Amino acid sequence: MTSATPTVPAEPGRDAMREQRGAAAGLSWALGWLAGIVAILVTAMSAATAVQLAGVPDPGWLTTYGLPAVTAIGEVSAAIALGSAVFAAFFVPPQSDGVLDVGGYRAIRIAATAALTWGVCAVLLIPLSISNVSGQPLSASLKPANLINSYSQVADARTWLWTAIFAVAAAALARVILKWGWTFGAIALMVLSLMPAALAGHSSTGGNHDVATNSLIVHIVGATVWMGGLFAVVVYALADGRWRVLAVRRFSRVAFWSILAVGVSGVINALVRMPLGDLFTDTYGRLVLAKTCALVVLGALGAWHRRVTIARLEDEPAPRSTFVRFGIVETLVFAITFGLAVGLSRTPPPAGENADVSAVEAQIGYRIDAAPSLWRILVDWRFDLLFGTLAIILAIVYLRGVVRLRRRGDDWPVGRTVAWILGCALLLFTTSSGLGRYSPAMFSMHMIAHMLMSMMIPVLLVLGGPVTLALRALRPAGKGNPPGPREWIQSAIHSGPSRFLTHPAVAAILFVGSFYVLYLGGVFEAVVPYHAAHILMNVHFLLSGYLFYWIVIGIDPAPRQVRPVAKLGIVMGSLPFHAFFGVALMMTSAVIAEGYYRSLNLPFAYNLFDDQRAGGGIAWAAGEIPLVVIMLALLVQWRRQDEKQARRYDRRAARDHDADLESYNEMLKDLHNRT
Template identity: 35%
Template sequence: MQRLRLLGPALAVLAGLAALWAALAYGGGAEAPLIEDPGAVVRYGIPVATMLRNLAIAVAFGGLVLACFALRPDGRDWQRTLDLAASATGVAAVAHAFVAFGAFRTVVTNPVSADDQFGGLLQLFFVEIETGRLLLGTLLSLALLTVVLLVARSAAAAAWVVALWAVPFWLIASGGHAGGTDNHTLAVSSLFLHLVFVCIWLGGLAHVALLAGRRDGDVDGPALLARYSSLAIVSFAVVAFSGIVSALIRIGDDWGSPYAVLAIAKTALLVVLGGFGAWQRLRVIGPLRAAGERVPGRALAALLAAELVVMGVTAGVAAGLARTPTPVQEVVPGAGSTPSEILTGSPLPPPFEPARLLDTWNVDPLWLAISAMLLFFYLAAVVRLARRGDRWPIGRTASWTAGVLLLAWCTSGALNEYQEHQFSLHMLVHMLLGMAVPVLLVPGAPITLAMRAIAKRKDGTRGGREWLLAIVHSKYLQAVGHPLVAAGIFVVSLWVFYYTPLFEWSMRDHLGHVWMVVHFVGSGYLFVQAIIGIDPGPARPPYALRIVLLLGAMVFHAFFGLTLMTGETLLVADWFGAMGNGIDALHDQQVGGGIAWSIGEIPTIVLAITTVVLWARSDKRERVRIDRAADRDGGAELAAYNEMLDRMGKR
């Protein structure tokens, strides 16, 4: 068993190197350029280092996610997993350093020296050129994560590190094939999703193979396999979706090209891995639990080792694919490009008209995947309650479903296509995301549903229920979720966003746009939760104060809208004013102010009406309670109150 645990990873690396060599030979990813050949060491070293980096990142990130979801924070296997994750992150940083320097040598083939001229070239590449900045940022983030992982050992610290991994993932995705050209949003979002969930899937598999067969560990093998299987199913679905999007972007119609063939080969390998996982879930985990076995047998250990070998081959093909020229050429907008192509990376869409709302799409894979998971897990929880005979109000399900669908449409529909080109439509998207979506999502009570549907862990590990409770009751969420704080964030951030460089950042950088959606949906959700929320959270204020908070929000929104309507200064003038769509940008901005004032207030009015109705129902319930208490004790409470008034009058 011990030999199988050690042999599997070694064979995976060797199989990956062999697959990488074959992919480079077939796809031409390591062929010498006609001008300024950096040498065979660089040409072959970059893909080898890329493969080792990707494997190390998968082991590090996949292990962290598995630890947070399936291991006890006070156990030996937790410490082993985090130690391995820290070591793997260090290996990834070293491998990426070679990737970064190799990328520099493909551009600058001057002899390596310690003089000022060579140093100036290094500085130019890693500071002034976007590709170099992304590579340097990835290296620094990996180095920082290595240091953090050496000291982070608590469950909360591990969870924060998992979140911090978004930084290198995003930087790597931004520097991938077509990361800075046409279809930028599709390319970066799909590659980001692909990287994250491939690492959860394949990296988690590596740790399962190392931990499941240990007799000196504290992990229950079948339970570990079952929990990993749940992660793998979700990861497989997202990887399949993001892989299809990536292939459509980069292959186009040339499905006979070497790039397309290698992409199909990689897909087939992922399907084989998915088949392994399905077989384990259906044929292995159940019998193991039924037999009461805590440690899997040699046959399963051999199967896991075989899976690791397939994983290594997949990583090798993926690294070779990353070096293979794509059929769809990456052409950076330059001379002869339209203003829209220079600013947004995409051609100018047709003039907007209401019919476009139904037949125009600009899919963002990131938000489409998030929306799909939000809807799937909610409906799965409702079905689980129904199967055990519990009821969940249909109105809550309908409200949540409508909110998720609206979120998906705002981030992938026609408005997402036009919001980059017209301020008025951008403001419409903003109002829907920040106000309409939360008003629909909050009544769905997702936390309450999760608490009822997800089983409580009793073995010291943390599952979905435990992590949700930890987040809801965290000091941070208690602070920002306080009604006064949530209201302040809701109204002040609107002004801060539009009258600071944050607005321009959200237009020029896809990361800024993602941040904008997260912030305004999140701040709107916290505000609505403080007013009409059902889920647990900070104590809600009396209904009278809730009405005051709503009226204050309406006043601030109206004042903001009037400021835009009467303003004569164009926001981000070198963006909206230079789009070349023939629209009067200042007039369009004033129309956007009208949208913020009028349409933007509709969800607030709905929220106010809902609050008044809840207030009336609360008063009715209180009157019923008082009447029932009076019937039980003969009006003792009222008599005591009158007696107190009499005593006060005699003084």
């Protein structure tokens, strides 16, 4: 956060700083109000229908139009906050001592203000949501007694409270940041502040809501980074920042992948929510078309930027260049798009969307028609938009790095490539095959997926050596040049959080201790009905497993050096606790999450207690295969370490003509003569 003797970022001139602050404030206000006005206009088209379908009294114009306006202003502020934090972390380099450059420092301060605005809007949306759901005027919802009584009953109120908590935390952290490394904490908190809203709304209900929710997460994060990054780059270029060409080029790469993610996820989400025939006949469909047109315009402007204005930045000395002018136009289109998106979220989807939805489909998002079998697990696939896409991207990026090394004439062990690809394939299979389909519905299937995500997939990924590959494939920035991806990776490896997380005790507790807390501590039973919980569990399984095996059998550079004997001790000391967990699970007398599993009303009969005992047996036996792989890997690493030491000794002996051996022989002769 701050060092003991923090270095204040160098001032480029008070006029430039004042100009940057003024430009940021003026542009952010214009964007927020434009998005709010568009949201109000769109809401006016369907406000009466929404009230009628909700079956509640009209809460009044202040709630009807205040809610979308505040939402739009808040979401624009969230985009500015996240984009500015990303700008400070990646688009401009810090100073040589790790303190933010003036451009990054100003961007993180803008992020703090915008995040606080996002938090204030979220707080205002709590009574507005209660008023909207209850049909009472806003003045009645603002009464403390009504707020307290309605909070537990109105899901939107809880959504906005969590949003406010994460946003205010991000604002507080961003306000005191001076060091470059802490910008990642602000980014993480800002992304978390987007999640409550992404996991609520139309996409979280009805059939296929798992696909709809996952696509909405990708859509919101991609659009927020895209717009916020553009805002930060435009403000920086307007103030004639030193690294404006570098910032624009880096943003251009981010914008390309953002528009791809936003476009694909938007199409998927729209297809899930409505049939194609309603695009031109329903208000919801026409809004989807309008939003699509706005995204096409944004994509065209971005392509024009890549081809024309970026090159002109290197030649134009004036800060108010063509890029800035067209960048402001692009941000205004973005504000209109955000307003359309808010209005779309306030517009009822086409009628009949949730017709004939079974209990299991309403809970997990899709139907399950028969009991699991080996054939169904192998062929009954349902692609997971988050983890399935992640598996494919990881495989492609890794292979691209290998190809780059090959073209350069460098070798890369085939075994590492095979291990990584197998790990990615197993991740895809675990989350998107029949196993992934049955995992939320049956405890035994969930436990198989859990063991693969935490015990087998991380082992294969660690043996792939991705960090070593990245450090070899990426070009060094060079002395005097701004740091790039290679330097970011090196800094992350040797950072304080990395040293803490790679402590053997911490890694072991996160890996093994979480099993006991999750299943035997009651956490699983409390969170299993929620789609977000399944996402977080999978993320935790992957990361905690990767961290543990990185320490034990990792071939990548690490902030801590652990001897092979100590690694063996870590394994032998941790895995028995994993076996004890499986035994404890089999001996549990009560069914974990019994109410949830019974509420699914699966179309086949099975005993919940027997299924749980099967899950405990799976957990107990799952450690055998990874243990064999770990032992083999440790033996190979031990042998290679001995060979390296032997070669090092031979080279030293060749240089000094066996001086160590001669000295040892002389010592023996001296001892012999004394006796």
